[in-house]
Structures are given as C-alpha cells and as structure tokens.
Amino acid sequence: MQRIEAGTLRGRKLLSLPAGVPGLRPTGARVRGAIFDRLQREVVDARVLDLFAGSGALSIEALSRGASHGTLLEVDARVARHLRRQLDVLGLGDRCELHRADALAWIRAGRGGRAPFDLVLVDPPFAMPEVFEPIARGLCEGGFLADGAWVVCERELVRGKSPGVDWPAALTLELCRDYGQARVEFLRHGAPLPGDPS
Numbered sequence: 001m002q003r004i005e006a007g008t009l010r011g012r013k014l015l016s017l018p019a020g021v022p023g024l025r026p027t028g029a030r031v032r033g034a035i036f037d038r039l040q041r042e043v044v045d046a047r048v049l050d051l052f053a054g055s056g057a058l059s060i061e062a063l064s065r066g067a068s069h070g071t072l073l074e075v076d077a078r079v080a081r082h083l084r085r086q087l088d089v090l091g092l093g094d095r096c097e098l099h100r101a102d103a104l105a106w107i108r109a110g111r112g113g114r115a116p117f118d119l120v121l122v123d124p125p126f127a128m129p130e131v132f133e134p135i136a137r138g139l140c141e142g143g144f145l146a147d148g149a150w151v152v153c154e155r156e157l158v159r160g161k162s163p164g165v166d167w168p169a170a171l172t173l174e175l176c177r178d179y180g181q182a183r184v185e186f187l188r189h190g191a192p193l194p195g196d197p198s
Contacts, residue, residue, distance in 0.1 A: 002026055002057055005033050007064030015086050017055055018078045026055040027123055027154060031179045035152055036065055038175065038186060039119070042150065043067050046118035049144065051103035051135065056083050058121045063092055067119070070096040073103050104131055107138035116146035126156035126181075132165045136187070140170040145189040153185045
C-alpha cells in the first residue's frame, strides 16, 4: 500500500491499483521522496504536468507539497477511472485535470491548454525508453514549459546502464541519480525563475 510522503496529505493511503495492467509501475516511496526533497520549495505553487500518471503517486505528492494545479494523462481506461476516484477521495478534484490520452499524441496535438507548466513528470513504463527524446522536444517546441521549469524523467537501468537521450538544447541536465533499477534525471528549461539562486 502506497502512502503520501509529505505535505498536507502526508500519511494518506493511495487506493490499490487495478490488476493486470501492462507496464503499470508506481514510483516507490524512496524515489518519490528523493525527487521532491531535491525540488523542495520549487514545487510550491507549481503547475504540474504528469504525462504517464499511472497510480498518480508523483503528481499527488506534488499537490500535497504545495503545487497549485495538476494535469494528469493516462492512456488506459481502467487506470484513468481509478485515478478519478483517487483524486476525489483525496479531495483534489478541483485542483486537477485528468485526460485519458497518449502522452506523445497529446503533446503533438498542442493540448497544453493551461501551459506553460513549472514541473513536468515523465515516468513511462520501462518498456518505452524511446519516448523520452520526442516528448522532451515536443515540450520545448510546443511552448509547454515555463522559464526555469523542471522536467523530471525516470528511466530503467539494465545492469547499471540506460540508453543515452539526445536532450534538446533548451534543456540542461542538472542532476542524475540512480535508485536501484531506476535512473532519475532532473532537467531545467531556459532561464531560472527570478530570485532563484540555482
């Protein structure tokens, strides 16, 4: 059973996920904690885009820690229904938009609506390593990212290695950390926000 690690929803349990959904792999508590401990105050008031929402654990953690709004994408119908129930149970329905959509198609169609986003979470099934580069380019070229926005990507490690990604020039890889079978990369878009020491 997953729980929210910190913030206003700290300790709240997440609902059990639907069984038998291929590639559904919730981000563990250790990795979630590492991501948001790194971002800290930059999550506060952020507009968050969660491109492969799955359990919703990442975006819900961001909202618990002070993000102002979440846009969640999930392609599987059962998981999307589960996510809607999860958001309602936690009282987050008015702070979120949930779209049943393929992440790359949604970006290419320019569906940002409330863009630009301050934080984008890219955590696809491990069997989809090819999506990182086109998603990153689509985010940059489509105007989805605010200046200083963070793009956080979680990828699979196989024998300690992961295929390289040709990140767009508009994104700077600020930090890379490995956690067991996962590699987490923190990329920064454009200029930092005013008053941001980093």
